[in-house]
Each structure stands twice: as structure tokens, then as C-alpha cells.
Amino acid sequence: xxxxxxxxxxxxxxxxxxxxxxxxxxxxxxxxxxxxxxxxxxxxxxxxxxxxxxxxxxxxxxxxxxxxxxxxxxxxxxxxxxxxxxxxxxxxxxxxxxxxxxxxxxxxxxxxxxxxxxxxxxxxxxxxxxxxxxxxxxxxxxxxxxxxxxxxxxxxxxxxxxxxxxxxxxxxxxxxxxxxxxxxxxxxxxxx
Amino acid sequence: xxxxxxxxxxxxxxxxxxxxxxxxxxxxxxxxxxxxxxxxxxxxxxxxxxxxxxxxxxxxxxxxxxxxxxxxxxxxxxxxxxxxxxxxxxxxxxxxxxxxxxxxxxxxxxxxxxxxxxxxxx
Numbered sequence: 001x002x003x004x005x006x007x008x009x010x011x012x013x014x015x016x017x018x019x020x021x022x023x024x025x026x027x028x029x030x031x032x033x034x035x036x037x038x039x040x041x042x043x044x045x046x047x048x049x050x051x052x053x054x055x056x057x058x059x060x061x062x063x064x065x066x067x068x069x070x071x072x073x074x075x076x077x078x079x080x081x082x083x084x085x086x087x088x089x090x091x092x093x094x095x096x097x098x099x100x101x102x103x104x105x106x107x108x109x110x111x112x113x114x115x116x117x118x119x120x121x122x123x124x125x126x127x128x129x130x131x132x133x134x135x136x137x138x139x140x141x142x143x144x145x146x147x148x149x150x151x152x153x154x155x156x157x158x159x160x161x162x163x164x165x166x167x168x169x170x171x172x173x174x175x176x177x178x179x180x181x182x183x184x185x186x187x188x189x190x191x192x
Numbered sequence: 193x194x195x196x197x198x199x200x201x202x203x204x205x206x207x208x209x210x211x212x213x214x215x216x217x218x219x220x221x222x223x224x225x226x227x228x229x230x231x232x233x234x235x236x237x238x239x240x241x242x243x244x245x246x247x248x249x250x251x252x253x254x255x256x257x258x259x260x261x262x263x264x265x266x267x268x269x270x271x272x273x274x275x276x277x278x279x280x281x282x283x284x285x286x287x288x289x290x291x292x293x294x295x296x297x298x299x300x301x302x303x304x305x306x307x308x309x310x311x312x313x314x
Contacts, residue, residue, distance in 0.1 A: 180308060
């Protein structure tokens with residue numbers, strides 16, 4: 001396939017972060033064709049102090065599974081979604097995942113709000129545009145986005161919204177909100 | 193398109209993943225981003241004998257621009273293994289690898305607006 005120089009294929013990366021069991025896989029699956037992606041990491045110095053390998057000294061690699069989805073906007077313009085591994089022992093994956101990312105969705109569960117603190121800290125430090133999407137689980141009290149914003153001590157410009165990641169329409173709103181936020185961040189940076 | 197795999201659910205892969213790379217875990221492909229776009233170089237005649245079946249399959253998959261993550265998922269191989277294979281292909285100038293657009297320069301406003309409209313239309 002031939003592309004004119006101005007029409008070179010463009011790939012964009014969006015991350016879906018949040019605590020274990022918060023609905024990352026469901027969100028990626030609601031909006032895109034989800035596919036498994038494995039990475040077999042060699043336990044090198046990066047693993048020291050992270051992986052407890054006592055008693056399994058023979059083990060030199062560890063397998064990390066990630067959620068991976070693809071949304072084709074048009075021919076030559078593709079958005080990739082990556083669910084970040086939830087467990088803290090896989091922090092070493094995050095730098096690679098977030099490098100060059102357009103932005104991140106931090107999924108939060110109000111019953112376990114502290115689970116998303118590490119993700120928020122991470123993206124704040126890296127300057128990656130992010131939004132907080134509060135997944136409304138059945139049986140959980142509904143919270144107003146502003147209450148969540150206060151509880152998470154977020155900057156006023158970080159969008160916070162409620163969502164139901166099982167619903168495609170809701171997942172769409174989440175992603176549109178993130179890309180709009182990224183666009184705003186981009187144009188603000190260009191004006192400086 | 194999935195090819196039969198020598199896979200036993202209980203025991204895991206019968207061939208350890210890095211056996212495909214001759215045990216090498218590092219290569220010039222280490223820095224390829226997950227969404228770097230890989231394209232087989234047109235007109236480059238590969239020395240078939242020098243390539244393994246996995247590398248030939250990568251060349252077949254990458255006839256059109258394909259991301260590193262897509263290739264790993266399609267091949268059902270861990271990323272680390274795929275990066276070593278891609279590094280070899282790159283060293284032999286059989287593939288071109290384009291880093292993602294947003295690393296430098298940032299995606300244009302036009303592209304992002306197109307993404308927003310495209311997502312809304314899903």
C-alpha cells in the first residue's frame with residue numbers, strides 16, 4: 001500500500017490504568033477488539049528487589065499479560081489501547097508503556113479509591129495527560145465527580161467522570177473525554 | 193490465521209520462548225516501541241535459508257505497516273522474543289521501523305480532532 005508523505009500511517013497509544021479488578025479489561029473490550037499480548041521479561045537487575053525469587057532461583061523469566069486493543073479510526077490512523085499491568089511488581093513495564101502515550105485513563109472504584117493513587121502519581125510526575133473515570137459498580141454508592149476530585153486531590157483541570165465500562169457508549173465517552181483533554185493540553189503547551 | 197501451536201495448557205509452551213532466538217534476549221530491536229510501525233522492505237530478497245519460520249512470518253504479516261504489539265499478538269509470542277526477531281530483520285535491512293508519531297513531533301491538532309470524531313462515530 002502506498003501512502004503519500006502527508007498520509008503516512010499514524011499510530012496513537014492510550015493507556016488504561018487503575019487497581020486490580022477495577023474493570024480495565026472490560027473497558028478495553030467494550031470499545032475495541034481485545035487481544036492478548038504477552039511479554040516474557042528476563043529477570044535482570046530490573047527485577048532485583050521487585051521479584052521475590054527466593055526458592056525459585058532457576059526461574060529467569062517472568063510472564064506479564066497485558067490487555068491490548070486496537071481501534072481503527074480510518075485507514076492509516078489507528079488508536080491502540082494498553083491496559084497497564086495492575087500489580088506493583090510490574091512497574092518496570094510502565095515506563096515503556098507510557099513512553100509517547102497520548103494520554104491515560106485512570107479507572108477508579110470508589111470502594112477502593114486508594115488503589116488508583118499510584119497511577120495518578122505516576123502520570124502526574126511524567127506529565128502524561130490523564131483523566132479519572134469512576135467505574136460505577138453495582139452496589140457501590142454513587143459519588144459525585146467533585147467528591148472524587150477532592151478525595152484524590154486532583155488538579156482542577158483534570159477531568160473526572162462517572163462511567164459504566166461494560167457499556168460501549170460509556171466507554172466511548174471516556175475515550176473522547178481523554179482525547180479532548182489531551183488536545184487541550186497540547187494546544188495550551190503550544191501557546192506557551 | 194492462527195497457526196497450530198505446540199502448546200500444552202498445563203505445561204506451557206513446549207519450546208521455551210527464547211529458544212526461537214538462540215537464547216539471545218537482547219538485540220538492536222530492544223528500543224522498538226510497542227506501536228512503532230514495522231513494514232517489510234519492498235524488493236529486498238531475503239536469503240530464505242538464513243531466516244527462521246518466525247521471521248518469514250513476520251515479513252508476511254508486515255507487508256503493510258504493522259505495530260510491534262500487533263505482530264507480537266498475531267504471532268502469539270512474548271514481546272521480548274519478537275523484539276529480538278525484529279532486531280535481526282532490521283539488521284539485515286529487511287524491515288523498516290518507524291517510531292510512533294507522537295514521540296516527536298506531537299500529533300497534530302487535526303489528527304486528534306479526527307480521532308475524537310472517529311471515536312464518537314464508533
